[in-house]
Amino acid sequence: MNATDRTPADLLRSALAADPARPLVTFYDDATGERVELSVATFANWVAKTANLIQDGLSAEPGDRVALLLPAHWQTAVWLLACSSVGVVADVAGDPARADFVVAGPGRFEAGLACRGERYALSLAPLGRRFVPAPPEGYADYAVDVPTHGDRFAPYAPVDPEEPALIVAGAEYTSAELVERARAAAPALGLMGPGSRLLSGLPYDTWEGLSAGLYAPLATGGSVVLCRNLDQASEETLTRRIDSERVTATAR
Template sequence: MPTFPDLLARRLAADPGQPLVTFYDDATGERTELSVKTFANWVSKTANLYAEELMLDPGDAVRIDLPPHSLGPVFLAAAWACGLRVSAEADVAVVGPDGLDRRAGTTVACALAPFATRFTTDLPEGVLDHGVLWPGQSDVFSPLEPTELEVPAPDDRRVLTDLDPLSPEGSRLFLGLVAGHGSLVLVAHPDERRWPAHSESERATDSVRTAQPTS
């Protein structure tokens, strides 16, 4: 069965500059785009954070408790690269600013700011700041026992969606896009008035709607 590093290596060889994950937050106006090469770099750094900083081994569990965001696929892909189980019950948790009350034994908090920068306010004692830890991780990660994945049919679409990539449906969509030549345009807090403009500017070829847009 294929692994995520296998799928990503194929995409890197084919077109490293192609956009893979584009993220909009309609509540803040943020736009972030990760090319295949940048996404692979962020996955390597995050996998090293899991393995070297948090000392997680293949088979260990991690809880990824993030809202729809460009970092969601990064943490998920890095977990697959490390052979980790993604579970709601885990001693290690990755949370956003709104998840600090759902801490685990070891908690990594993400400010969810552009470019994955650090928090500008103090975190609770013992909580690790992702924005401090991840930039210093190695750009190279050598998977030992990556997760074997049931990959859906390769998907070549550029999909505009508000589907959470950490949900079962969202992760399956993302896997199919990576397995093909597709890409994801993720919109958080979607505003119905902006949806057509996002579709046009990003040259989306399909749309998957889940949340009720705001008017």
């Protein structure tokens, strides 16, 4: 990654320029058997579409707050980078009543109704499928709307690295702090640079989980094998996964 990168969106652009075809996020759900692998290019495409949805579909502006009521999931990672691209604040597991917008997954739809702004629902079904026959009342279906947005994104205003970008577990971080903290955390996580591959079973509701499950691999040119419901996987399954995915470090 480039030393001049100051925001998570900068890190993604650098990763895309360096090697768009390499894996960036590989997602497993051990409750459903789902496996999804996203290359840097595919992940960046999802981020661009979602950022356009945030900027044009929601008319969100830098500084607005988006409550992300979502688990550790590849689509959550997409939303985190899309928020960074626009300059809105991603409030992980934040109070919907204090947010300008809310994005919720199964089990959190009722809580999300406390937000008076627009709301998006994610089914978190395999392959990002839409709700059938319809999304929960009070929500738009992300899977229906996001494909209509463009594959390239340009913010209407430059993102200020010194402005708030993330709130998690009560702590607020600027974009620049996210990048700095992710780089600093990498060695302890076993991320030694390009080619490093970290398996993380940590939830996304702490900085440690977000760092291991997204930001530190992105900041070092590595990749993440993000595992949801890892406690439902046997040790034999986990051992095979570590071998088949060429994992170089784990965080559980």
